[in-house]
Amino acid sequence: MSDLPARLSVVTLGARDLPRLRRFYNDLGWREMPAGGDDWAGFLLGGVLLALYSVDELAAEAATAAPPPAQWSGITLACNVDSARHVDAAFAAAVAAGATAVADPVDRPWGGRSAYIADPEGNRWEIAWAPGARFDDRGALTGFGG
Structure with a gap:
């Protein structure tokens, strides 16, 4: 047995324009978590949280720099x-x-x-x-x- 459980809990998208991206997912009719705002937003999707977070803030936590814009990962x-x-x-x-x-x-x-x-x-x-x-x-x- 592993100390790291086999589960996916959260997928975070680093956003360059978080308010715009947040509006898009709301316009799809997806229900936003109550704590959401223009600095963080979350949508519970069938047991996995889709989180939107500033790409710069995310890069400060998880990478040395934000990826360049308009490149598919x-x-x-x-x-x-x-x-x-x-x-x-x-x-x-x-x-x-x-x-x-x-x-x-x-x-x-x-x-x-x-x-x-x-x-x-x-x-x-x-x-x-x-x-x-x-x-x-x-x-x-x-x-x-x-």
């Missing part, structure tokens, strides 16, 4: 939905809220359907339906595949 976040048709609806809703369309919804060779968007600061989100993905009542992923 190679990391994607994903929101899995309940059916293939929900991919298209969620993609349209994200674009309507201000996301940039990166890749339109398509059926994937692995048997699912997905699309990609970027939030106002370029963070990439995959909107996906995967056969065999299972969720609890909170929307937390409880199983994946077979």
Whole structure:
């Protein structure tokens, strides 16, 4: 047994314009934590906290310098939905809220359907339906595949 538990609790996005990024996630209809503000914001997503924090403050804690703007980190976040048709609806809703369309919804060779968007600061989100993905009542992923 490890002293480091196998769990993901918080994903923090370093924001260059935190008020703008906060508005985007609110415009998606995601419920913000009560303690949120323009210096920190959090959204509880099915058991994982999506946190928004100043990129400069985050760099002071976790790196030697903030990354340069407009570079994709190679990391994607994903929101899995309940059916293939929900991919298209969620993609349209994200674009309507201000996301940039990166890749339109398509059926994937692995048997699912997905699309990609970027939030106002370029963070990439995959909107996906995967056969065999299972969720609890909170929307937390409880199983994946077979």
